[in-house]
Amino acid sequence: MEGxxxxxxxxxxxxxxxxxxxxxxxxxxxSWFGETAYHILLTDMHCMWEERMDTADIxxxxxxxxxxxxxxxxxxxxxLCEVVKPCLAGVGSQTExxxxxxxxxxxxxxxxxxxxxxxxGLPFYxxxxxxxxxxxxxxxxxxxxxxTMSRLLQRQVEQLGSLLVRKDAEIQDYxxxxxxxxxxxxxxxxxxxxxxxxxFIAKALPLLCxxxxxxxxxxxxxxxxxxxxxxxxxxxxxxxxxxxSAEEVERANKxxxxxxxxxxxxxxxxxxxxxxxxxxxxxxxxxxxxxxxNRPKMQQSLPVTxxxxxxxxxxxxxxxxxxxx
Amino acid sequence: MEGxxxxxxxxxxxxxxxxxxxxxxxxxxxSWFGETAYHILLTDMHCMWEERMDTADIxxxxxxxxxxxxxxxxxxxxxLCEVVKPCLAGVGSQTExxxxxxxxxxxxxxxxxxxxxxxxGLPFYxxxxxxxxxxxxxxxxxxxxxxTMSRLLQRQVEQLGSLLVRKDAEIQDYxxxxxxxxxxxxxxxxxxxxxxxxxFIAKALPLLCxxxxxxxxxxxxxxxxxxxxxxxxxxxxxxxxxxxSAEEVERANKxxxxxxxxxxxxxxxxxxxxxxxxxxxxxxxxxxxxxxxNRPKMQQSLPVTxxxxxxxxxxxxxxxxxxxx
Numbered sequence: 314m315e316g317x318x319x320x321x322x323x324x325x326x327x328x329x330x331x332x333x334x335x336x337x338x339x340x341x342x343x344s345w346f347g348e349t350a351y352h353i354l355l356t357d358m359h360c361m362w363e364e365r366m367d368t369a370d371i372x373x374x375x376x377x378x379x380x381x382x383x384x385x386x387x388x389x390x391x392x393l394c395e396v397v398k399p400c401l402a403g404v405g406s407q408t409e410x411x412x413x414x415x416x417x418x419x420x421x422x423x424x425x426x427x428x429x430x431x432x433x434g435l436p437f438y439x440x441x442x443x444x445x446x447x448x449x450x451x452x453x454x455x456x457x458x459x460x461t462m463s464r465l466l467q468r469q470v471e472q473l474g475s476l477l478v479r480k481d482a483e484i485q486d487y488x489x490x491x492x493x494x495x496x497x498x499x500x501x502x503x504x505x506x507x508x509x510x511x512x513f514i515a516k517a518l519p520l521l522c523x524x525x526x527x528x529x530x531x532x533x534x535x536x537x538x539x540x541x542x543x544x545x546x547x548x549x550x551x552x553x554x555x556x557x558s559a560e561e562v563e564r565a566n567k568x569x570x571x572x573x574x575x576x577x578x579x580x581x582x583x584x585x586x587x588x589x590x591x592x593x594x595x596x597x598x599x600x601x602x603x604x605x606x607n608r609p610k611m612q613q614s615l616p617v618t619x620x621x622x623x624x625x626x627x628x629x630x631x632x633x634x635x636x637x638x
Numbered sequence: 639m640e641g642x643x644x645x646x647x648x649x650x651x652x653x654x655x656x657x658x659x660x661x662x663x664x665x666x667x668x669s670w671f672g673e674t675a676y677h678i679l680l681t682d683m684h685c686m687w688e689e690r691m692d693t694a695d696i697x698x699x700x701x702x703x704x705x706x707x708x709x710x711x712x713x714x715x716x717x718l719c720e721v722v723k724p725c726l727a728g729v730g731s732q733t734e735x736x737x738x739x740x741x742x743x744x745x746x747x748x749x750x751x752x753x754x755x756x757x758x759g760l761p762f763y764x765x766x767x768x769x770x771x772x773x774x775x776x777x778x779x780x781x782x783x784x785x786t787m788s789r790l791l792q793r794q795v796e797q798l799g800s801l802l803v804r805k806d807a808e809i810q811d812y813x814x815x816x817x818x819x820x821x822x823x824x825x826x827x828x829x830x831x832x833x834x835x836x837x838f839i840a841k842a843l844p845l846l847c848x849x850x851x852x853x854x855x856x857x858x859x860x861x862x863x864x865x866x867x868x869x870x871x872x873x874x875x876x877x878x879x880x881x882x883s884a885e886e887v888e889r890a891n892k893x894x895x896x897x898x899x900x901x902x903x904x905x906x907x908x909x910x911x912x913x914x915x916x917x918x919x920x921x922x923x924x925x926x927x928x929x930x931x932n933r934p935k936m937q938q939s940l941p942v943t944x945x946x947x948x949x950x951x952x953x954x955x956x957x958x959x960x961x962x963x
Contacts, residue, residue, distance in 0.1 A: 358777060358781060358782055358785065359774060359777050359778075359782075360773050360774050360777060361773055361777070361781075445772070445773045445774075446773060447770070447773075448685050448686055448770045448771060448772075448773060448776055449684060449685050449770075451773055451776050451777075451781065452683060452684050452685060452686070452776070453684075455781045456683060456686075456776065456780045456781060456784065457683055457684075459780075459781065459784035459785055459787075459788055460683065460784055460854075460855055460856060460860075461846065461847075461855070462784075462788045463784055463787045463788050463791060463860055463863075464846055464855055464860065465839070465842060465843060465846060466788060466791035466792055466794075466795055467791055467859055467860055467863075468838075468842050468846070469791075469795050469835075469838055469842070470791055470794050470795055470798060472838060472842075473795060473798035473799065473802065474798065476802060476826070476829065477798065477801060477802060477805065479824075479826050480802065480805035480806070480809065480826055480829075481805070482824050483809060483819065483824045483825060483826050484805065484808060484809060484812070486819050486820055486821065486824050487809070487812040487813075487817040487819065488812075489820070490817065490818070490819075490820055491817075492812040492815065492816075492817030493815070494808065494811050494812065494815075495811055495814070495815055496811065499804075499807055499808045499811045500808060501801070501804050501805055501808050504801065504805075510794075513794055513797060514790070514863075514866060517790060517793050517794070517797075518790060518866070518867065518870050519870070519874075521786065521789055521790060521793070522870065522871065522874055530786070530789055531785060534792055535785075535788055535789065535792055538788075538792075538839075541839060541843070542843065545843050545844070545847065546847065549844075549847055
């Protein structure tokens with residue numbers, strides 16, 4: 314259902330956070346739906362939850378929730394996507410099916426999203442069990458992009474500040490040469506960076522904190538900037554990784570020992586990434602950094618217990634080796 | 639060691655993230671050291687770790703690590719603070735003691751910070767065992783402040799943009815009235831918001847991503863903004879909470895039933911906060927939102943097993959009731 318050119322993690326990262334409102338809860342959602350697999354993220358900016366499900370998980374939960382339903386996993390997964398995708402895109406259901414969706418917070422800190430629709434004349438139930446996301450994922454999906462956004466906007470503020478100083482120099486030159494304004498109201502105050510910033514923060518911050526927030530404060534312009542940044546970031550990582558691979562191949566041909574050292578040591582951040590991989594909820598390592606070029610983890614982690622009957626109808630062509638071959 | 643006017647969580651929130659480099663790891667640190675309790679946070683922007691320790695925890699770890707040491711907990715805690723605070727403030731040790739500090743990443747995703755110094759002629763060992771922080775804490779300490787920073791900076795960009803448009807209108811008026819520049823180089827281009835933003839991002843983003851980052855990208859100006867925002871936020875929450883308390887008392891006097899409803903229902907975000915409290919590592923609820931006005935949790939959670947010998951030498955005067963009275 315998604316282009317399989319980029320890995321699932323990467324696709325999910327590049328998605329915007331879409332505002333959804335379920336059972337009176339304001340949330341932001343991101344989702345990835347694969348062949349018969351999905352990964353959804355929800356946040357209320359006080360926590361972030363996720364659920365990753367593969368073919369076998371989906372098959373088993375579906376049978377548990379719909380005992381009378383006899384259908385191949387692909388069939389009801391297609392139906393599930395059809396009814397849930399619009400809900401998670403914040404636009405409501407666009408199908409003719411009647412969909413009921415509700416959200417409950419669990420005592421263990423997770424949230425359940427229950428869905429009821431109709432499939433071939435029978436009621437169809439689904440539940441998303443979203444557990445608090447590992448910190449590493451919160452850092453990938455929120456902390457690092459938000460920090461880059463802040464850094465970028467801070468620089469833009471600085472640049473606009475110096476542009477204003479240049480405008481003032483131009484204005485001063487006109488005035489010193491005797492120019493006057495035809496309309497008094499066009500006159501502006503000289504821009505003084507420090508004073509302006511202090512005034513701005515003193516006025517804007519209380520306003521920002523008191524006003525009704527749309528999309529939990531993560532609205533239009535910021536979403537756009539988020540997408541620009543994560544897209545740039547993942548493209549850059551791919552490029553760097555390709556460069557590194559090429560360099561490593563080259564180096565390996567010359568000095569095999571050096572490559573061993575390079576892979577064993579690594580930088581602080583890659584070391585951190587490696588450690589953090591161990592924290593994800595379902596034991597799948599996070600796809601990140603140099604590993605962004607791997608194929609989707611979800612498809613790689615299909616459990617061995619899956620039978621031939623569960624095999625997705627059309628798999629990505631790249632998947633030549635795997636558990637089902 | 640800290641003013642006990644504000645709760646520990648609140649103090650920690652208002653601290654800046656200070657860059658520290660230990661064993662070649664670039665990290666940002668925040669710490670709070672109380673009477674004989676501490677709470678430290680570390681992040682490399684790929685994960686965030688924390689350790690909270692109270693008197694009994696500190697006593698027991700100290701004896702485990704320093705079998706020959708016989709001293710009241712207060713004495714070696716004072717020494718520990720003296721040697722570790724400068725390290726966590728990124729300025730290195732300022733005492734005359736020789737301090738060795740090293741950091742290792744554990745397979746379970748946590749990090750250990752080992753410290754060796756000298757106390758009364760004997761070697762003194764300490765270890766910080768920092769585990770991945772709960773997502774709720776990451777949201778409080780990083781996600782929400784960073785989002786507010788982005789929102790504020792975005793508005794500042796907009797405001798500076800309209801200021802530039804006004805400067806251009808002033809310049810245009812001078813020109814239309816025949817004014818000319820004495821120095822050609824003072825002439826500026828007309829500011830066009832959309833074009834400028836696109837150009838800026840196209841140039842600044844690759845630069846931002848490729849350059850050597852100081853303080854993991856969370857440097858000077860941003861730190862200042864972070865502090866302004868979290869300080870404003872916690873002051874505002876205290877005020878709101880005081881208002882709410884006053885209103886609730888007033889309402890309780892009039893309509894007791896309404897108060898019950900108000901506490902049972904709550905808003906989406908406070909509901910979320912309540913749920914998230916259950917996730918913190920040591921079982922202590924997060925002090926947040928309306929609960930910001932509570933006294934430090936650490937002092938409240940001193941275990942019942944503590945003996946009189948472990949009682950801190952000077953307790954906050956406010957603490958009139960508790961386990962030791």
